[in-house]
Amino acid sequence: MGAYAGGGEASSREEVRQVRGLVQHLLSVLRSTPTPALSRQRKKGKIGVAMVLLLPLSAHAQVSVVAAENFYGDVAQQVGGPDAAVTSILSSPDQDPHLFEASASTARSLSAARIVVFNGADYDPWMVKMLRAAKGTDRLEVEAAALAGRKPGDNPHLWYDPAIMRRVAQALAEALSAADPAHKAAFAQRLDAFDISLKPLDDRIAEIRQRHAGQAVTATEPVFGLMAAALGLAMRNERFQLAVMNGTEPRASDTAAFEADLKTHRVRALLYNLQATGPAAKRLLRLAQLQHIPTVGVTETEPAGTTYQAWMTGQLDTLDHALSLP
Numbered sequence: 001m002g003a004y005a006g007g008g009e010a011s012s013r014e015e016v017r018q019v020r021g022l023v024q025h026l027l028s029v030l031r032s033t034p035t036p037a038l039s040r041q042r043k044k045g046k047i048g049v050a051m052v053l054l055l056p057l058s059a060h061a062q063v064s065v066v067a068a069e070n071f072y073g074d075v076a077q078q079v080g081g082p083d084a085a086v087t088s089i090l091s092s093p094d095q096d097p098h099l100f101e102a103s104a105s106t107a108r109s110l111s112a113a114r115i116v117v118f119n120g121a122d123y124d125p126w127m128v129k130m131l132r133a134a135k136g137t138d139r140l141e142v143e144a145a146a147l148a149g150r151k152p153g154d155n156p157h158l159w160y161d162p163a164i165m166r167r168v169a170q171a172l173a174e175a176l177s178a179a180d181p182a183h184k185a186a187f188a189q190r191l192d193a194f195d196i197s198l199k200p201l202d203d204r205i206a207e208i209r210q211r212h213a214g215q216a217v218t219a220t221e222p223v224f225g226l227m228a229a230a231l232g233l234a235m236r237n238e239r240f241q242l243a244v245m246n247g248t249e250p251r252a253s254d255t256a257a258f259e260a261d262l263k264t265h266r267v268r269a270l271l272y273n274l275q276a277t278g279p280a281a282k283r284l285l286r287l288a289q290l291q292h293i294p295t296v297g298v299t300e301t302e303p304a305g306t307t308y309q310a311w312m313t314g315q316l317d318t319l320d321h322a323l324s325l326p
Helices: 010-031 035-044 046-051 070-083 105-112 127-132 144-150 160-181 183-197 197-210 222-231 236-246 251-264 279-290 308-324
Strands: 064-067 084-090 116-117 141-143 217-219 234-236 270-273 295-298
Touching: 046 105, 064 070, 064 105, 064 160, 070 084, 070 116, 070 160, 070 183, 084 105, 084 127, 105 127, 105 141, 105 197, 116 127, 116 160, 127 236, 141 236, 144 160, 160 183, 160 197, 183 197, 197 308, 217 222, 217 251, 222 234, 222 236, 222 270, 222 308, 236 279, 270 279, 279 295, 295 308
Parallel strands: 064 084, 064 116, 116 141, 217 234, 217 270, 270 295
Antiparallel strands: none
């Protein structure tokens, strides 16, 4: 990705020059002020004013960004850096995203946001409703589904496709630049750094694909579906997965087919959602364990203290190990 053109560096040098000149002038004034007069100046608060003036002229308000999900918030922070203040609404891996209900604090965060980033494709419909209710004339919105050409009914777990995350990062860089043109060059540099940081993830995907493409796997939900496709894996029991994701009871025939895959060892691994496991999924998870079929837990929310890149790579490593077992 090419860097944006910008005069941020020259502007920063000029600001530093101005600050140095102001500091030297104020210091010379303070040195020439007699002690009693200096004391009177302190009492009047003029020294406090001088100290405020000593703050860097380049200080600026950060761009307020609200992310529906924390992996988009992570990308926004990586691209925005110190020039963005990011708030993520869904941020706990212990929370079931499908059961989330927006609160008054969520509405307040949205009302103050300059940029909002969310998934779309009916994954976070509460966000769409709140955006319509909290209309902002200058608010910028980044919707991952729109960028990827996805619609309700498609697999909404778009963050499991690094190519889509690149588009989200690009859109965020453009939105941040529109909100804070003075730091356009910095946003472009961080966008390039983000793109480069995904290269090891791309390489890991290619490596696993070369080693395991064509192997059959199954899952209790389609959380990992887009990544499984990128790996060239043969995903089975997709009707069962959609039923679980949509909160409906899977058909008896779909459950029977799933059980048969496990009992006959037709699949090499079972992927399951660590954040939302209903009764039907739990039964199949226990059956897989009884049949000594490797089980791999995946999450819909980025764990605390990590990054999108590390999160994805860690789950790939776990799956690679499971598929490599005899």
